[in-house]
Amino acid sequence: MQSLAGKRCFITGGSRGIGLAIARLFAAQGAWCTLIGRDESTLTSAADSLERQGYLQSHYTAAFDVSIPNGWEKLVSDTKLQACDILVNAAGVSQNSLLFNTSKCDVNSTISTNLTGTIWGCKFIIPKMMKQKSGCIINVASLLATHGGRGASVYAASKAGIVGLTRSLAWEVGRFGVRANVLLPGYIKTDMTKDMDKNGELSALIPLGRLGLVREVADAALFLAQNPYAHNCVLNIDGGLSAT
Numbered sequence: 001m002q003s004l005a006g007k008r009c010f011i012t013g014g015s016r017g018i019g020l021a022i023a024r025l026f027a028a029q030g031a032w033c034t035l036i037g038r039d040e041s042t043l044t045s046a047a048d049s050l051e052r053q054g055y056l057q058s059h060y061t062a063a064f065d066v067s068i069p070n071g072w073e074k075l076v077s078d079t080k081l082q083a084c085d086i087l088v089n090a091a092g093v094s095q096n097s098l099l100f101n102t103s104k105c106d107v108n109s110t111i112s113t114n115l116t117g118t119i120w121g122c123k124f125i126i127p128k129m130m131k132q133k134s135g136c137i138i139n140v141a142s143l144l145a146t147h148g149g150r151g152a153s154v155y156a157a158s159k160a161g162i163v164g165l166t167r168s169l170a171w172e173v174g175r176f177g178v179r180a181n182v183l184l185p186g187y188i189k190t191d192m193t194k195d196m197d198k199n200g201e202l203s204a205l206i207p208l209g210r211l212g213l214v215r216e217v218a219d220a221a222l223f224l225a226q227n228p229y230a231h232n233c234v235l236n237i238d239g240g241l242s243a244t
């Protein structure tokens, strides 16, 4: 297994939820993390909460909207962030409305954040990894990418796009030493799901009887980051919900 000590990780959505849990676990393994999100102060307190291995290590933040290429261009030209060994694309927004009731603005922001933002992340970071002849991309999709969901048509479409993107990249970049994998979480306890299981009806649908924990998704990301033969993995982490 590859050690994460000294590895440079860029984590979108790293200020909260699943992205932050991945950053915490990777930092605890000795990785240097750059957290990306829109809100500067949430990013700063998230970065401050990460473990540091030795006094020299510092984590970074970059506040920008992942759906806008300018933010990525600035990031890749930042001289203190030249290397990137692991890119985690976890920034995302959800949807809870039937398609005919979904505003044009919500359609656009769901696709542009979840799918286009992930495409930009890969497009801008892959050249760095190709130059190094190594790297690992971990895209965070969703179980809804393969199963769909009522009131989640645009979200599911954005996440299915991420699966297609990752599989195509696996073809494109493997020969340059870059691995690409995608996680398909089920329902995980975060801000995104805080109102979804108030009376336990959602938990009752899940074979393991509960929502997942962010740390459990982070563990799956760690496996993908460390296993040198993990490439084109489409990894469910859903408490068995995909079996139903």
Ligand SMILES: NC(=O)c1ccc[n+]([C@@H]2O[C@H](COP(=O)([O-])OP(=O)(O)OC[C@H]3O[C@@H](n4cnc5c(N)ncnc54)[C@H](OP(=O)(O)O)[C@@H]3O)[C@@H](O)[C@H]2O)c1
Pocket (backbone or CB within 6 Å): 012, 013, 014, 015, 016, 017, 018, 019, 036, 037, 038, 039, 042, 064, 065, 066, 067, 089, 090, 091, 092, 093, 094, 113, 114, 117, 140, 141, 142, 143, 184, 185, 186, 187, 188, 189, 190, 191, 192, 193
């Ligand atoms: N929670 C679940 O049950 C679940 C299940 C399957 C998949 N997922 C996926 O897992 C990922 C993380 O979800 P989560 O539950 O951890 O969500 P969360 O707690 O709501 O966190 C979302 C993160 O994304 C960032 N973000 C949102 N829009 C952004 C944008 N346009 N540009 C940059 N950063 C942006 C947020 O920071 P700012 O708001 O400050 O920008 C925040 O850091 C998402 O892609 C989500 O679709 C979640």
